[in-house]
Amino acid sequence: MATRSNPYGAFNFQVEFDPPPTGGDPIAAGFSDVSGLGSEVNFSDYREGSDADNVARKIPNTHKTDEVTLKRGLIGSTEVFAWFKEVRDGAYAPRRVTITVLDESRNKVLALQLRNAQPRKWIGPALAAKGGGEVAMEELHLVHEGIEYVSL
Template identity: 40%
Template sequence: MATADRPDPFRSFNFKVEFDGLPVGSFSEVSGLTAEGDSVDYREGTDMQLSVRKLIGMRKYTNIVLKRGYTVNGELWAWYKLIANGVAERRDGSIILQDEEHNEVMRWNVSNAWINKIEGPTFNATANEVAIESCELVHEGIELA
């Protein structure tokens, strides 16, 4: 009879967000932790093989979307205002996955991020939901640390 420990997968609700100048852990949802690349087809005239080679091409990173319940904290809007006024305010940050005891188990580091889009809450007098704001961050790289 096997008695080895079985490692359970981590749950997605235990996370925190750290960006220069932004409060830690105040976001309810993070999406867009995606890195991908293009392949480049290449073939030389002297190749014996009758198919193309697949070379590594440019890397691409999906925009990260942060969502949180709307509060009086205006730091995201202040950051966006700098960008909208032409100030290249880029920030580095991390999205951190935690275990059940809130110990860090994985960290995605994001470099040179800036707010490309910010969206205020949708108001509906007949709904009973929390007002959610979101912002979309453009960045130049993500890595699992």
Template identity: 35%
Template sequence: MAEDGSTQSAITYALVKFAFQVKWEDAEFVFSEVTGLTAEAQVIEYRGGSSKVNSTVKMPGLLKYGNVTLKKGMFKGDNAMWEKFKALKMNTYKRATILISLLDESNEVAMSWTLLNAFPVKLTVTDMKSDANEVALESIELAHEGLSLAEKK
């Protein structure tokens, strides 16, 4: 029987990426873009001096996580990102757990990723042009110590 479209099939239709939410500790922030959810294993290459093979052995090494960038529109009186960034002091920032969730067609959480021990490292304010016709954006870049797929509750 053909799919009639009345319900979304978990196998047939992939999730869309334009519906998501970001929770920074207990607060929910509205962002227009999240980029940088990356994890990679560094490669260790080793070759013993008496090896008869003319190449190295490759092994997984330390895990490395990319910085995550969050972008949002600027609103009059909204200084939440400035407050987060302003709290930085040399190695004394209270690191945060950040939950980034992809939402399904009914606005329910479909998948979530957790950033462990995150803290802001860069804040960028919009470019300003007198002939531009676009929304003013600000972005905050976060460093963190781990990215994991969160368990669905």
């Protein structure tokens, strides 16, 4: 990825769901919002009795990942909900999810992959007959086992 002086816009991106490892089709879905892309390393304190400094060393151990939230306007496609239902009904159905940032010319410039992502929560649209003209939105909350930058 080439560096540049101006940051990329947060509004040009794609979300792709790979097919499950057991076979099947990828999910085709467009989203208007992606949030929660983060990871945190846990550390353990460790000190040997012979250490000259009276301070504990910080030793990295496990890491945890943040829950990723995807939002989109309700379009009538049920693929996302079907995946949620599959997991809700007890299936182990992880997928690799790739979030790709695009530049102004819609060229791929950066990709982040969520490893073994699974749906944890689905939120349907809030419906109100107020005549406000809001878009019916649904949310999908994903848990995953790691996030990585991918070379393009």
